[in-house]
Amino acid sequence: DQQVKQNSPSLSVQEGRISILNCDYTNSMFDYFLWYKKYPAEGPTFLISISSIKDKNEDGRFTVFLNKSAKHLSLHIVPSQPGDSAVYFCAASAIQGAQKLVFGQGTRLTINP
């Protein structure tokens, strides 16, 4: 029962171009969504989040878009930099709060020089 899905295990993007990572969810009770970045041998680091009352949130090079009707969110990184190479996890939580996150499987992003 995979409630949060990241269907692309990997993505390769040229430096300076836009990286778009996608995430789909099935549980309509989810109302808060987050993106985490993870380097090898480290814990996930929070990147950006969005509440279900919004459809876009922007923070510097990172923008998250939420399409509730499609149960889909995406993370845009522009311009992509070599340091962005990492595994990106999408996560969601239900109305009760952020205590329990449901994670996707992750997408490995590689930025090529």
Added chain:
Amino acid sequence: NAGVMQNPRHLVRRRGQEARLRCSPMKGHSHVYWYRQLPEEGLKFMVYLQKENIIDESGMPKERFSAEFPKEGPSILRIQQVVRGDSAAYFCASSPNRDSSYTFGSGTRLTVV
């Protein structure tokens, strides 16, 4: 301000032994969460604790696994009679209250041989 500290970073146990994983939350954080990441998968919620209380253990296997967060000292995730399938990365996170996003530690990689 030290982050979430987990130890050991790597733990090797033989089948049937006990594994104890420790997590010291960030200063001022009284909420602790444990997640498990199996190879090539996303993080899966295990348990949410506050000082001396288990708030949500819906992700904990019914047998062999237990968690505590005593009044003094770190949170402990205990796995009794480990099996090969317990091999995974175990991440702890902490937050100052139930509504805040949380900070992850670097994880403990458990290998059962």
